[in-house]
Amino acid sequence: MFNNLGQNVTASGDALRAGMKEANFTMPDSLAPMVSNATAVSKSGSVVTIETAKRADYQVGGNTIRVDKTVRFNVEVGKGTAALTGISGLSAKFGIFFGFHEVRYSSTGENRGNLDIKVGPKTVHMTCSSDGCQ
Amino acid sequence: MFTTRNLLRLFLVCGFGPLAFFCDKGEVQQIIQITSGRLGEGGPQCSPDGHYLAFEYFSPEHPNAVQLWLMPTTGKFSDAKSLLGYTGKSYGEISWSQDSAWLSFIGGSPESSGVISSQVFKINVASGEIAPLANLPAGTSLGAGTSWSKHEQIAFEMDDDIYVVSKSGGSVAKLIDVKDKLPGVSPFYPSWSPDGARVAFVGRTDQERGLYVADLESRRIEKVLSNVADDGPSWFDDSRILASHVEGQANSAIWMVNIRDKSHVSLTHGFYDISPAGCADGKYIYFSRNADISQTNGPLMRGFHIWRASMRAFSP
Numbered sequence: 001m002f003n004n005l006g007q008n009v010t011a012s013g014d015a016l017r018a019g020m021k022e023a024n025f026t027m028p029d030s031l032a033p034m035v036s037n038a039t040a041v042s043k044s045g046s047v048v049t050i051e052t053a054k055r056a057d058y059q060v061g062g063n064t065i066r067v068d069k070t071v072r073f074n075v076e077v078g079k080g081t082a083a084l085t086g087i088s089g090l091s092a093k094f095g096i097f098f099g100f101h102e103v104r105y106s107s108t109g110e111n112r113g114n115l116d117i118k119v120g121p122k123t124v125h126m127t128c129s130s131d132g133c134q
Numbered sequence: 135m136f137t138t139r140n141l142l143r144l145f146l147v148c149g150f151g152p153l154a155f156f157c158d159k160g161e162v163q164q165i166i167q168i169t170s171g172r173l174g175e176g177g178p179q180c181s182p183d184g185h186y187l188a189f190e191y192f193s194p195e196h197p198n199a200v201q202l203w204l205m206p207t208t209g210k211f212s213d214a215k216s217l218l219g220y221t222g223k224s225y226g227e228i229s230w231s232q233d234s235a236w237l238s239f240i241g242g243s244p245e246s247s248g249v250i251s252s253q254v255f256k257i258n259v260a261s262g263e264i265a266p267l268a269n270l271p272a273g274t275s276l277g278a279g280t281s282w283s284k285h286e287q288i289a290f291e292m293d294d295d296i297y298v299v300s301k302s303g304g305s306v307a308k309l310i311d312v313k314d315k316l317p318g319v320s321p322f323y324p325s326w327s328p329d330g331a332r333v334a335f336v337g338r339t340d341q342e343r344g345l346y347v348a349d350l351e352s353r354r355i356e357k358v359l360s361n362v363a364d365d366g367p368s369w370f371d372d373s374r375i376l377a378s379h380v381e382g383q384a385n386s387a388i389w390m391v392n393i394r395d396k397s398h399v400s401l402t403h404g405f406y407d408i409s410p411a412g413c414a415d416g417k418y419i420y421f422s423r424n425a426d427i428s429q430t431n432g433p434l435m436r437g438f439h440i441w442r443a444s445m446r447a448f449s450p
Binding site: 033054055056057058059060062063064066068070072088089091092093094095096097098099119120121122124 | 176177190192196198199200224226227242244248249250252273275278293320322323338340341363364365366384386406408409424427429433434435
């Protein structure tokens with residue numbers, strides 16, 4: 001989705017959400033708030049920047065997710081793989097706020113794949129299907 | 135001579151396990167694990183009278199929710215009890231009052247949109263009475279951490295600046311204008327020095343996390359350490375700060391930093407150690423350790439437990 005934005009573009013948050021809906025693209029739950037409240041998105045090379053009006057905390061599936069006013073990450077897409085790396089401005093609260101570092105997805109078949117989320121010092125591994133990631 | 139007995143002694147002196155002595159860390163005498171909950175514990179804070187340890191408890195039933203627990207510093211983990219159990223709300227980031235009767239904390243309630251509104255609270259450790267200290271607008275996101283000063287003010291982060299509210303509550307006031315002095319730096323975990331003259335905090339940018347000290351009289355803010363971990367600092371005394379320092383991909387060590395000359399001493403190494411806190415006039419420090427950070431399945435706080443290091447007496 002972010003890879004298809006083009007090389008140097010700027011769009012509104014509404015355009016981003018419309019594009020995601022059109023592409024039937026679903027973010028992992030823990031990353032969804034950064035898109036749902038975005039006011040603008042821009043891409044320069046492989047670096048995506050998402051702006052929101054102000055920093056906010058969200059409750060997502062029992063987790064507290066913090067989205068800073070500016071979230072930035074690199075997009076890397078390969079054959080059957082996609083990754084958001086060098087993430088800044090996104091964190092999860094487990095007593096302390098651990099920063100998200102990277103999210104990597106590798107496909108293992110149609111609508112199936114593995115999702116690895118590096119948050120704080122740990123990499124959390126999830127298995128994904130058409131029902132979501134667990 | 136490397137007899138079996140000597141090898142065994144070397145293993146014990148420099149080794150690992152629930153009881154570990156560190157051979158090259160002269161300031162630390164002994165390190166022991168003191169909590170052993172079913173999932174994890176973190177954020178230890180020792181009461182100023184040295185009698186109690188407050189900490190954040192994570193249960194297997196609600197692995198991502200913080201509960202506040204208390205245990206006597208001279209007791210066992212079986213003596214620990216819940217002060218603020220699971221309610222479905224978000225809270226944590228505690229700090230003791232000077233009389234050891236209250237804990238300040240940040241609490242948050244989700245609105246129907248999923249946005250969390252945060253406030254500063256205090257809880258009486260004897261009665262469990264909870265009192266809000268501020269009346270912040272809906273949707274307010276408070277940084278991380280509270281810190282209760284000797285002057286009975288509670289510091290916290292809001293909108294990239296550091297604010298205070300009095301222990302009796304009321305209006306909040308800006309204490310340190312971080313946005314103006316350090317553009318692009320978000321202050322997390324403000325921590326008053328014991329004499330109330332300085333506030334340390336972790337400054338987060340897109341690129342890194344640094345430990346900063348603000349002098350309240352001169353209004354100067356100085357960076358004293360780079361590459362700190364996700365947690366906050368704790369003052370050991372008026373000139374030295376305990377902080378966690380990232381070491382490689384998966385390790386974090388507890389460092390003691392002298393703010394006068396920015397020198398440091400590494401107190402632990404080889405594990406993922408965070409959230410240090412001094413206690414009992416410098417005789418002990420407490421911190422949260424994950425001895426095997428490589429586990430990739432399950433809740434993030436699994437495997438974090440609280441450890442205590444006995445300190446040798448040493449001068450600044």
